[in-house]
Amino acid sequence: MVNEDSLLNDVSAEKISLGKHNHRPRNGIEPFDPGLVRSTNINRSAVERRVAGLAGRRSVKGEAQAAWLLKALTCIDLTTLNGDDTAERVKRLCDKAAAPLRADIREMLGFAGERVTTGAVCVYHRFVAIAVDALKGTGVPVAAVSTGFPAGLVSYDIKLKEIESSVKDGAGEIDIVITREHVLTGNWQALYDEMRGFREACGDAHVKAILATGDLKTLTNVARASHVCMMAGADFIKTSTGKEAVNATPAVTLVMARAIRQHFERTGQYVGYKPAGGISTAKDALAQQVLMKEELGREWLEPDLFRIGASSLLADIERQLEHYVTGRYATFHHHAIG
Numbered sequence: 001m002v003n004e005d006s007l008l009n010d011v012s013a014e015k016i017s018l019g020k021h022n023h024r025p026r027n028g029i030e031p032f033d034p035g036l037v038r039s040t041n042i043n044r045s046a047v048e049r050r051v052a053g054l055a056g057r058r059s060v061k062g063e064a065q066a067a068w069l070l071k072a073l074t075c076i077d078l079t080t081l082n083g084d085d086t087a088e089r090v091k092r093l094c095d096k097a098a099a100p101l102r103a104d105i106r107e108m109l110g111f112a113g114e115r116v117t118t119g120a121v122c123v124y125h126r127f128v129a130i131a132v133d134a135l136k137g138t139g140v141p142v143a144a145v146s147t148g149f150p151a152g153l154v155s156y157d158i159k160l161k162e163i164e165s166s167v168k169d170g171a172g173e174i175d176i177v178i179t180r181e182h183v184l185t186g187n188w189q190a191l192y193d194e195m196r197g198f199r200e201a202c203g204d205a206h207v208k209a210i211l212a213t214g215d216l217k218t219l220t221n222v223a224r225a226s227h228v229c230m231m232a233g234a235d236f237i238k239t240s241t242g243k244e245a246v247n248a249t250p251a252v253t254l255v256m257a258r259a260i261r262q263h264f265e266r267t268g269q270y271v272g273y274k275p276a277g278g279i280s281t282a283k284d285a286l287a288q289q290v291l292m293k294e295e296l297g298r299e300w301l302e303p304d305l306f307r308i309g310a311s312s313l314l315a316d317i318e319r320q321l322e323h324y325v326t327g328r329y330a331t332f333h334h335h336a337i338g
């Protein structure tokens with residue numbers, strides 16, 4: 001059985017706490033602070049050095065790795081965002097989110113009686129009601145991508161209406177995309193204003209701000225956009241739509257995690273982090289988790305503060321966990337969805 005205490009060697013009192021989906025209380029909204037934005041600057045070489053240093057120093061093996069992967073699985077926002085999505089595909093995805101691990105693997109890991117689920121299911125607005133229905137009683141929330149995802153270039157009014165419709169259909173989380181032009185032209189006030197409006201339109205649903213970091217040109221822009229969205233009340237900041245050419249790189253994770261840390265030190269508010277796009281292997285997930293642990297600490301490894309947006313990661317995690325308990329690798333078709 002996976003020793004729960006082995007999740008991280010230096011936090012032996014912590015538990016894996018499976019099946020926990022509680023959202024944190026909503027964060028407050030800070031007034032716009034242009035001085036803080038102007039004074040935020042990122043040195044790319046320093047970021048790259050730190051990322052390379054971490055990759056060399058930290059590796060998680062054996063039983064501890066199985067525990068980390070189990071934890072990563074509970075943080076996945078299991079996603080389908082394709083033009084050919086159908087109700088049937090979304091229902092199958094929901095079944096997988098509610099029971100992501102084969103019963104025999106779960107049993108061999110020592111979690112037979114536990115509810116193990118992914119962090120959420122993430123879909124387009126059209127499928128929100130279907131997913132909410134399919135996930136009834138599972139505790140798994142539905143996240144809706146919104147505000148003209150992925151480009152975010154529909155009118156502001158339509159963006160607000162889209163958020164409101166998804167909330168009405170039962171989405172507990174709304175993943176909004178920001179207007180990249182506001183960042184690229186340095187119009188931080190406009191970014192703050194739209195983010196506040198999105199947050200308000202979400203009502204009680206939690207809001208994740210997708211920065212589309214691959215479009216933002218510099219790490220300084222990534223850090224400034226992170227701060228502005230957090231000031232305006234984002235519950236999570238998220239890297240990417242998965243549709244940009246570059247998605248959740250370790251450098252971007254480091255910059256966004258540090259922005260979250262600074263925000264926490266300044267305001268006492270906990271903002272979550274969601275890397276998304278191109279995270280498809282257990283190794284990718286572990287690299288993101290290590291960065292979170294090193295930069296933000298143990299609390300930021302739980303699904304209320306950490307999610308991984310991914311369409312195909314689950315299959316590899318399940319495969320690695322099967323290998324851990326049986327000593328064998330199954331072929332990929334045994335872990336079909338996710």
Ligand SMILES: O=C[C@H](O)COP(=O)(O)O
Nearest residue numbers: 242276277278309310311
């Ligand atoms: O938010 C989630 C992403 O769209 C998923 O991207 P992916 O298909 O590269 O895993």
